[in-house]
Structure formats: structure tokens, C-alpha cells
Amino acid sequence: MSRDDARSEVYAAELSATAGTSLEVARTLDELRAAATRITHSPWWPGVDVAVVAARADAHSSRARYREGRIEVRFAAGQKDMATLIHEMAHALAGLDAAHGALFRRAHIDIASAAVGAQAATWVERAYRAARLDIAERCWPQPSAVGGRDEHGRFVV
Secondary structure (H helix, E strand, O other), rough: OOOOOOHHHHHHOOOHOOOOOHHHOOOOHHHHHHHHHHHHHOOOOOOOOOEEEOOOOOOOOOOOEEEEOEEEEEEOOOOOHHHHHHHHHHHHHHHHHHOOOHHHHHHHHHHHHHOOHHHHHHHHHHHHHHHOOOOOOOOOOOOOOOOEEEOOOOEEO
């Protein structure tokens, strides 16, 4: 069994939680950097600094990696959205060794809450539970939820 054997299940649950929501609306790198900074400068954030950068032009997927004392989140073309930021920031919070396991899933829920609010966190948590994926206990301070809804009930950042 691989160290990241739940990856495809996590991706499927994440898609069911965010498909068609404002979390998939394209953002600029500056908007994504600002959102990452809001999270990492919150009093509850226990992790390392996070840098948001563009991936190489030929990159097909976004990723988080440890580089020079911080987590670097690289955004591939076509993936510059809040759903991707939340996913990659969850790797930064849980630690890259957590892969897509139960601790990552806890971090994913918490980052969704911190980034855009409790409703998005509920969507992610419900999707994981519907997929029968375990969610670890939180081992960092509880984040405070932010964000709100516009006049159409859509999340705004």
C-alpha cells in the first residue's frame, strides 16, 4: 500500500464539495497570495510561512513543497482558484508527510473554514464523511472562520 493511497478518494470528495461553487472561480496570484497571507498571519496558524508562486508554464498540476524554510505553493495554469489554495494550504498545515491522510483531511476542513467560512468547511467535511474517509483530531489551535456570502448566497472572499 502506498503512503498516499487515499489520494484519488480525497480528490473525488473535494470535487463533490466544491464543484460549481465560487471556490472554483479563477483568481489572480495576488488574490491567492493575499488569502494565504490572511491565513498564515492569523493568531491560530502554527505552520511555517507559505509562498504562493506560479508554476512552470508546462506544469499540469499545482503542488505544495518545502523549500528554503517555507512551504511553496505552485499554481499551474487553470488551477488558480480558492479550492486549489485551500487544498495546498492544507498540505502546509498538516505537513507534507501527511499526504492525503486523515490529518490532511482535518487540515483541509480547517483551512476551508479559515479561508472562506464555516459553510465551505461543512461541505468538505460532509464530502469526506460520505466517502467514509477518516478525519483526524485537530492538533493545532482551532481556526476562526472568515468570509461571507453575497446577495445570491455565493461565498465571497
